[in-house]
Amino acid sequence: MKKNNKISELISRVESGELDLSTAFAELNLYSSDANFANLDHTRKERCGFPEFVFGEGKTAEQLQAISQEIASKNDPVLITRISANSADFLLKIYPDAEYDKLSNTFLILPENFKIKKGNALIITAGTTDLPTALEAKYTLTACGCRVELAADSGVAGLHRVISNVPLLQKADVIIVVAGMEGALPSVVGGLVSCPVIALPTSVGYGTSLGGLTAMFSMLNSCASGVTVMNIDNGFGAGCAAARVINSQYKDIRV
Amino acid sequence: MKKNNKISELISRVESGELDLSTAFAELNLYSSDANFANLDHTRKERCGFPEFVFGEGKTAEQLQAISQEIASKNDPVLITRISANSADFLLKIYPDAEYDKLSNTFLILPENFKIKKGNALIITAGTTDLPTALEAKYTLTACGCRVELAADSGVAGLHRVISNVPLLQKADVIIVVAGMEGALPSVVGGLVSCPVIALPTSVGYGTSLGGLTAMFSMLNSCASGVTVMNIDNGFGAGCAAARVINSQYKDIRV
Amino acid sequence: MKKNNKISELISRVESGELDLSTAFAELNLYSSDANFANLDHTRKERCGFPEFVFGEGKTAEQLQAISQEIASKNDPVLITRISANSADFLLKIYPDAEYDKLSNTFLILPENFKIKKGNALIITAGTTDLPTALEAKYTLTACGCRVELAADSGVAGLHRVISNVPLLQKADVIIVVAGMEGALPSVVGGLVSCPVIALPTSVGYGTSLGGLTAMFSMLNSCASGVTVMNIDNGFGAGCAAARVINSQYKDIRV
Amino acid sequence: MKKNNKISELISRVESGELDLSTAFAELNLYSSDANFANLDHTRKERCGFPEFVFGEGKTAEQLQAISQEIASKNDPVLITRISANSADFLLKIYPDAEYDKLSNTFLILPENFKIKKGNALIITAGTTDLPTALEAKYTLTACGCRVELAADSGVAGLHRVISNVPLLQKADVIIVVAGMEGALPSVVGGLVSCPVIALPTSVGYGTSLGGLTAMFSMLNSCASGVTVMNIDNGFGAGCAAARVINSQYKDIRV
Amino acid sequence: MKKNNKISELISRVESGELDLSTAFAELNLYSSDANFANLDHTRKERCGFPEFVFGEGKTAEQLQAISQEIASKNDPVLITRISANSADFLLKIYPDAEYDKLSNTFLILPENFKIKKGNALIITAGTTDLPTALEAKYTLTACGCRVELAADSGVAGLHRVISNVPLLQKADVIIVVAGMEGALPSVVGGLVSCPVIALPTSVGYGTSLGGLTAMFSMLNSCASGVTVMNIDNGFGAGCAAARVINSQYKDIRV
Amino acid sequence: MKKNNKISELISRVESGELDLSTAFAELNLYSSDANFANLDHTRKERCGFPEFVFGEGKTAEQLQAISQEIASKNDPVLITRISANSADFLLKIYPDAEYDKLSNTFLILPENFKIKKGNALIITAGTTDLPTALEAKYTLTACGCRVELAADSGVAGLHRVISNVPLLQKADVIIVVAGMEGALPSVVGGLVSCPVIALPTSVGYGTSLGGLTAMFSMLNSCASGVTVMNIDNGFGAGCAAARVINSQYKDIRV
């Protein structure tokens, strides 16, 4: 039910004469409050189903603190990806209950009442070196209020590992398949399940892995029908895509 | 709802001793009957949610007839993509009620009782030249039993066209965004809706469109979070991906 | 009017017999005085409309000082791009009134009488990370004597931000549109205005952003007609290109 | 002079209460009349300074006739690029006064009262094989009401030809430099003039010309400051870009 | 077993004084008799284990006949790859017992006494469209005197097909794995067997299959250790590589 | 000789009713004991002919010690590639008899009874800078129980060096040819011998060596028939591939 969408509301109010157009635009601007060094997009949750998250790279600890404070003040989860160790240490002193994952450089502050969870997302990786990207996806899904499970190190060269994961694969609502090198795992998984499959290439490998391009092109050419693909190492994007799927499956449950 | 899966069933029967392993494999093979020039994968519907479809390129009219007959005999929809005009004319004489779309080179024979439809998929294109790819996606979704609507020619250079489509965008269950050239439309659409968005690049353009690579890379780098991407001109794959989403949203309805 | 062009003048004098050819060449050389480590092109202002600017990368603080002194002695603005922090600190002691922008690594010394300004250039960016490139363009336009305004963080995934900038866009004489990732903004802007639009791709992004190539190819394939493109991260070049436009619009005003 | 812009007008009328928002959108739609196979963008002239032109590739002679009739009925010039010989012959019978250029596959129907011309655009080419692309640019500029001159075959390997064109170069308002192979000409031209220079790469060459990529990359790296670049073989786009420059220089003259 | 190598023999005879060096070179030349349009390398069999084969592309039927006659006269098998239908028909009249495979465009004339066979090569393909390349490899192995079996259409998206081929895979002496699209099959096979595995990418696929580059790069990055790779569509090369393996395993058997 | 394969054994026991399927899978899992940070694949030796080796990059000294201990406890050789100097020093204190090669960053612990050797592998390099990659291949072959010889610096620009290596080349069972830059050596070697030839490209070179892509593409296009290719700098993979060849030639000898 996308009824309480801010934009639709504004359009209605303009149509009913309650609002003139320039005030409407201004009001839209109001929803984008300025933290001086970043324009937060506060209508994103209404439009897209998840609030704006924070790309930590290149931001100072102080800037991250200010942004975190503003988001947290609205009782939204604060997700910072690609955070530096220094910034994380700085924030941990202020938010001692926050979760900081060193492998994926992710920082997550959940609001106190953040309890309702929905869906069963599964993240499966080909190798252990794919874990940082997989974990970024995992924390993103958590910040979106989705339940998520992680099954690592199931590459196709040891086929028995994939096969022993079939029961896990078949009960998932959406699957993120993380792989570098030759990126073969999504084809095997896509042929075994009916739910949406999101292939997430990583830059793991050397020489002709071409920084992940080989895995990504491989996934785009998957012989399993209906597998979609994300940008290289983009765990955050894959998490959002999986959250879009789960949000669309469980429309009645609001986090 | 994935209970009546043939593979799970076989595993149970092997475990209960009802079946030995080699017979189980044989039985799996039985499900892949051989039409002499193609191995049809008849358990795909159980595993993936849609039956095996037919890639028409490089197959003779007679081969396509034989395959069609076998699939139709199981009361499954027959979808042939990339069919030649000659083969289509040949098949139309045998299946006069079939639908043949010349723009996308798609051929569709629906079973008589093919009535239940589910979901609301939306396909939106940037230009008119993206139509062939969009139509391939549309017929694929139809063959999967999904309702689908098509909104063409809404490129971002005429922003008013996109904006006037907002109501249509917001009521969709899943959106396929088709674009060539600079591939900008998925970023705009992805920022306006909360449902899953599948970006489908086309080879429309010349020079540095690089046969669709530019549109595809553009979509992989979308600033709208959680947009997933298909291979270039792969309308069939995008249709299957959208069907995976709708199937997961409407698990109780079986086509 | 380009009448007082040094080359035309020399050709006339040679034709009139006032000058022989080898002396003419020598005289041309005279205009390129040698500061020992760089050949300054002092006729560039006559030929191209703006004086020679300084690429700071790889030059020592002492070299930059010598060059600055020579340019400043002719009452021309001194623009140094890609300057190191050390060199900037060194020069700031000598030129305390100079402007040093740390984000874009640009250093600008304006002559005392540098007052006349012309035109209205607008620089609009998709994200905040595009700012360093945008600022390099801004300082270049300033050094060329052009008025310039900067509107940051107007990416297409938050369409309301672009729309609220329409009045600003429509009053500009020339627009530089700065974007990384999928580079979609120039297509949207190009479809909204009639003035020259210069698309400036940045290397912002990762994975398939390919160091800015994706944004650049996207811009070269813009569905908005008549958008021109610069090299990746080349804020200096975009500033010069915009200055060429403004100089051609305001021929009677000389800075 | 952008006052009589349809969009601004609509915004004003909505703000004044004269119009409600959905009617406004509908009215915008009215301006995009549907010729059944193409959505013409009739507000483009107000927004961008030139009317919508027709990409002839893949359209039938009958479709082109219908579109031509609709555009011509509004007294706008009809420009069809990449037209087939057959379609051109068909249209010539209907529009005997139209101009059909076989080299560039361009077709131009000018309205009777199409008399006012403005500006001095110059198109210079490196070789004779660059002519088709150059002519596409020339006819586009003509359709935009701009005066245009063409100087062909001035490649840098015969430097005397470039030098003898210097007077022509220095009196132009905007220059389109067309070159394939190594794409060196824009660097030489850009160093000789102060007006906007638009580099237009062509796919002329073989082997490592890479279908024009080499010329284009070369132009993007021009050592002459402020040269902007178009997509390969995109004479139409270069013509529009030059028209944007001239329109911005001669705002008071309306074609 | 490499004792009766012609080069070693010549070196010995030169060393023993039996032969001077220029005569030795001349004698080497004698082994390369000239059929006027091709220099056949008649010592290749001694050096490399298989005779020179014929690349049919671009050679006339008459030229192929002459070459065939010369090779056949030495009682060697005549293998012509990439032959045109016309040339094949022409040769079939002269060599009615020859085998002509239309799918792979291969032509094979075996000498009468060609009876001894050795080894068990297995060729496995991911899809049916990989067959032409697989068959080229098959006929090459046959011409080298090796036994060969072909198992088609075992792509990883239908994992049960691969698993049911495990017994076949485990009894092979060398395996050629043929796949296009994402090229995942060699990784699965390589993880199941201990014999040499030769991955053979095909140009099957579209869009980002990049004419086979994606499959090839995927195979070069296989997570299964010790998989080697051939050039795209190079069935002939893969056949020769497999023959090298079998020749080295069965040194005592000479065909 | 592949009889005592664990998988075949399990299949037999399941078929005979001795084992149910889920226990079989569990048993397979038992063979993959978890060292907490890595899943070792203990059936690989049975399946592929060599045990799992360790990729040292990104693992701590303590992790490497734990893995080494587990592998060594089964009396298997411990091969660690791409080890850091620190980790190597740490391990040398624990395993003073281990071999640590600084040039290739390889660490090798051989079990006490590791005595039986088989085959004659030859590694030949074009230049001295190819040595690190060549040595990685050499230690891998040693860990597989294969005899190996190394002939360095035999580039084709000094043809006499290649020629003087002919006797060495002709007595090898399998040859790994290591080259960077133009990668020409495998073509020359492949034309001189009949045994399997594995071309191993290195990233040696600059400019258009493209990080080894040029050498690799060169090798994939070798005019010598039947040369197979590995990924760039993948000495480990080439060693495994050569071991597969030797294992298949000497099936009766078990290390």
Added chain:
Amino acid sequence: MKKNNKISELISRVESGELDLSTAFAELNLYSSDANFANLDHTRKERCGFPEFVFGEGKTAEQLQAISQEIASKNDPVLITRISANSADFLLKIYPDAEYDKLSNTFLILPENFKIKKGNALIITAGTTDLPTALEAKYTLTACGCRVELAADSGVAGLHRVISNVPLLQKADVIIVVAGMEGALPSVVGGLVSCPVIALPTSVGYGTSLGGLTAMFSMLNSCASGVTVMNIDNGFGAGCAAARVINSQYKDIRV
């Protein structure tokens, strides 16, 4: 002795006052007579050592006749490369003594008194399929008045062929080495001789030969010092480059 250079002469005459500058430019223009569809550069012979040659592709038989007539009227050799069979037949009727080479599509009309020859150029090819490119180089050298010898089919996989050509290689003044596929021959040749070596890559090959890029990159990375490289399939350019060498070696002999 470059004394009778037209440009130097003009400069002297301008300096001496004998000529004014605009007349000088006009006179330069006079030397570029216009055959209506092509601007011939008649001072090229003075500047570059060889006259302007004709690129036949895309020119009609009539145009080629007119150009030929003009060049022949000045007693210069007429070289037409990439000529169509039709045009060649047409011209042969007019110039029955001309030489037309079907393999390389080259047409050569030598003036009656064209007798003096100089130098010893050698063209050596790796395969027979490299012949068309090699022959284009051969006819270009002939048109430049240079003696030239051709040694075909000397690829490195049959090393004895290269070695038997050593005497031929060592007596050449300049060598053009033509090769496709892996492009290894120039490295071998460059290591055997002291004269200038021009590597000429061809597009011979398939798959990863990448249309000749692989051969070209290979040659650019040659381990033989001082080998220079031409564009792919550019036999004409290689011929000119070799002629530059020979002209510089035999300055006193004028053709």
Added chain:
Amino acid sequence: MKKNNKISELISRVESGELDLSTAFAELNLYSSDANFANLDHTRKERCGFPEFVFGEGKTAEQLQAISQEIASKNDPVLITRISANSADFLLKIYPDAEYDKLSNTFLILPENFKIKKGNALIITAGTTDLPTALEAKYTLTACGCRVELAADSGVAGLHRVISNVPLLQKADVIIVVAGMEGALPSVVGGLVSCPVIALPTSVGYGTSLGGLTAMFSMLNSCASGVTVMNIDNGFGAGCAAARVINSQYKDIRV
């Protein structure tokens, strides 16, 4: 004049029976004395016209000293390219008269009697940042005994600088044209002179300069006929190529 070639001599002695073949090979080996970490090719001077030079990258100061000593002991010039500052300082203490160029990282020890010089090589650069590569070429030519002149900073955007260098260009025996960015200079120079022109691309530039690929591709497509090209930044190779030209022009003068 290539009479005293060691290989020819050996062949003669073998033919005359004076020498047996294996001794001949041994003797060839003797000419490649082993300095333990490098195989010096001491017959290169006889074969190629210049002695073996030393690539300093990755060699220790002690290794360089040993190699230098060995070369110097034969009275040959010692040229070390890409030397580290530390190694250079170390060697300068031993060879105080050596020349060490910091810009190009080149180290040159000339033998005492190194006096005869021949030819006039010219090196011309487009920009000052091309100097390191140009200087590497300059020192290589010096080590080959060739006279060489350097004209820097003559880019085509300041055409007057190129023109004022025409007299210098016309008197050269061979010209190396060094340029990065768009690489246009060789086309202009190639159109002005008749001597051999060697285009040397540098990695100067950013964004789409693609590390020098753009300049190199540009040069390979030069519209000036007969320009040859070197690898990116390969000043050493260009120097050797120019030395090959001069050696072939001045055969009678031996350094």
